[in-house]
Amino acid sequence: MQTGRSLAILIAGPEYERAHHAFVLAAGALALGRRVILFGGGAGVLALCRDWSGLVGASHDETFRARGVAGLETLRLAVFELGGEVLACEAGLRAAGLDEEALCPEATLCGVTRFLERSADAQILSL
Numbered sequence: 376m377q378t379g380r381s382l383a384i385l386i387a388g389p390e391y392e393r394a395h396h397a398f399v400l401a402a403g404a405l406a407l408g409r410r411v412i413l414f415g416g417g418a419g420v421l422a423l424c425r426d427w428s429g430l431v432g433a434s435h436d437e438t439f440r441a442r443g444v445a446g447l448e449t450l451r452l453a454v455f456e457l458g459g460e461v462l463a464c465e466a467g468l469r470a471a472g473l474d475e476e477a478l479c480p481e482a483t484l485c486g487v488t489r490f491l492e493r494s495a496d497a498q499i500l501s502l
Contacts, residue, residue, distance in 0.1 A: 378408040383494030385501040386419030391432035391447070393502040394422035395439070398450035400500065405457035412460045412497060414490040415482070420467035422447075423482040429471075455481040462490050 415423040440446040463482040
């Protein structure tokens with residue numbers, strides 16, 4: 376059952392820490408019963424790719440996991456399994472020189488207008 380206001384999270388940059396924190400917030404909100412829309416815009420679309428090693432600072436994931444912090448892959452799987460709506464920016468994917476096959480199967484390719492439409496009444500965070 377969904378409770379509270381929806382949360383829309385925009386991952387706006389290619390940094391690992393931004394993506395990691397976005398997925399922490401998304402998983403936490405979903406665990407509390409909130410609806411979540413997560414949008415990888417611009418270079419943030421790299422966080423939604425099957426291979427996210429192109430994120431700046433991706434090597435931090437190993438350090439996080441060694442210190443008992445959930446890694447990005449664990450957080451992404453939690454968001455997918457808990458029913459988060461994951462949207463990937465079509466222009467961002469093109470700008471990165473990637474095609475739709477690079478995305479996780481759970482991500483839906485779309486434009487910014489769809490993100491804005493889906494998050495019209497949501498609390499929006501940009502990371």
